[in-house]
Amino acid sequence: NAGVTQTPKFQVLKTGQSMTLQCAQDMNHNSMYWYRQDPGMGLRLIYYSASEGTTDKGEVPNGYNVSRLNKREFSLRLESAAPSQTSVYFCASREQGNTEAFFGQGTRLTVV
Amino acid sequence: KQEVTQIPAALSVPEGENLVLNCSFTDSAIYNLQWFRQDPGKGLTSLLLIQSSQREQTSGRLNASLDKSSGRSTLYIAASQPGDSATYLCAVRGTGFQKLVFGTGTRLLVSP
Numbered sequence: 001n002a003g004v005t006q007t008p009k010f011q012v013l014k015t016g017q018s019m020t021l022q023c024a025q026d027m028n029h030n031s032m033y034w035y036r037q038d039p040g041m042g043l044r045l046i047y048y049s050a051s052e053g054t055t056d057k058g059e060v061p062n063g064y065n066v067s068r069l070n071k072r073e074f075s076l077r078l079e080s081a082a083p084s085q086t087s088v089y090f091c092a093s094r095e096q097g098n099t100e101a102f103f104g105q106g107t108r109l110t111v112v
Numbered sequence: 113k114q115e116v117t118q119i120p121a122a123l124s125v126p127e128g129e130n131l132v133l134n135c136s137f138t139d140s141a142i143y144n145l146q147w148f149r150q151d152p153g154k155g156l157t158s159l160l161l162i163q164s165s166q167r168e169q170t171s172g173r174l175n176a177s178l179d180k181s182s183g184r185s186t187l188y189i190a191a192s193q194p195g196d197s198a199t200y201l202c203a204v205r206g207t208g209f210q211k212l213v214f215g216t217g218t219r220l221l222v223s224p
Contacts (some may be wrong), residue, residue, distance in 0.1 A: 004155075033211070042116070042214040043201075058211055090155060092212075098144050098163050101203075101212060103156040 002026050004104035006091050012110045013081045021076040021107050023091030031094045032074035033058075033101070034066060036087040043090065049074055051096075081111045114139045114206050118215035125192055126223050133187040133218045135202035140180050146212065147176050147187050148201040156201065160187070192222045 007022045025032065030051045035043040035058075045058030049068040063085060065077045074093075078085060088108050094101040115138045125131055135145070144163045148156040160169045160176040162185065168177040175188040189196055199219045203212040 040216060042216045043203075043212075044214075045211040048211060092156075098161075098205075100146055100158050100161040102158060103148075105155040108153075 004091055004093055004102050006089075006104035006107050008107060009105065010108050012112060013078075014112055015082060017081050018077065018079050019081065020078075021089055021091075021109075022073070023075065023104060024073045025091075025093040025102070026072065027093060027095070027102065028071065029093035029095050029102075030071070031096060032068065033092040033094075034064075034074070034076045035090045035092065036060065037090060037106075038087050046076065046089075078109075081109075083111045085109065086111045114142075114204060114213045116202060116204055116213050116215035118200075118202060118218050120218060121216070122219040122221075124221045124223065127192060127194060129192050129222075130188070130190050131192055131220075133189070133200050133202075133220070135185040135187070135215055137183045137185075137204045137213075139206060140183050141207045142180065143205045143207055145176075145178055145185050145202060145204045147174075147185075148203065150199045150201060150217070152198075159200075189220075192220075194222050194224050196220060197222050 004025045033048040034046040037043045047066040049055045052071045091104045092101045146161045147159040162178045173190040178185045199217040201217045203214045
């Protein structure tokens with residue numbers, strides 16, 4: 001079982017460049033999430049998608065956009081990267097109801 | 113706003129010790145609480161999920177308890193091993209919202 005797969009695993013961007021982080025899950029989950037993890041701050045929710053066709057902002061959505069392409073895939077786009085977006089990005093998925101969340105291995109992004 | 117605190121931030125123990133990690137949260141209106149393990153440079157691995165109606169959950173040498181009224185959860189690790197060395201994160205899912213709110217974790221080192 002692949003679970004939640006994120007690509008790429010590492011990326012270095014220059015300020016102002018754009019990129020899309022990809023996430024796919026093979027567990028047929030309805031809900032998908034994007035978090036960022038920064039030292040001393042824990043994981044913070046950027047955007048989530050409760051079901052295919054819906055997306056909502058989390059705690060820190062500024063500078064990001066998302067697309068729920070289908071039930072499997074949920075992408076995160078940085079239109080104009082800034083050094084403050086240097087972080088580790090995690091995608092997660094969960095079935096509806098009181099179920100556990102499963103996380104991908106993360107994308108380590110550096111913006112210089 | 114829900115806040116999750118984990119104390120201590122770091123813990124070092126000799127192999128074989130039983131240990132307790134603490135997690136506290138400010139809003140007792142939660143759906144569930146989930147404990148994760150994170151190895152350096154890796155993603156999050158789900159360890160245990162406790163529903164709000166439950167008092168504890170067990171998996172192997174791990175036992176997690178939940179006292180919703182006091183806003184506390186503990187993760188008990190029996191007979192610790194060097195392979196248990198990792199960062200342990202707790203996260204709560206509140207009512208009426210999709211997201212998990214994370215603590216900043218306890219970094220555990222088990223020495224041989």
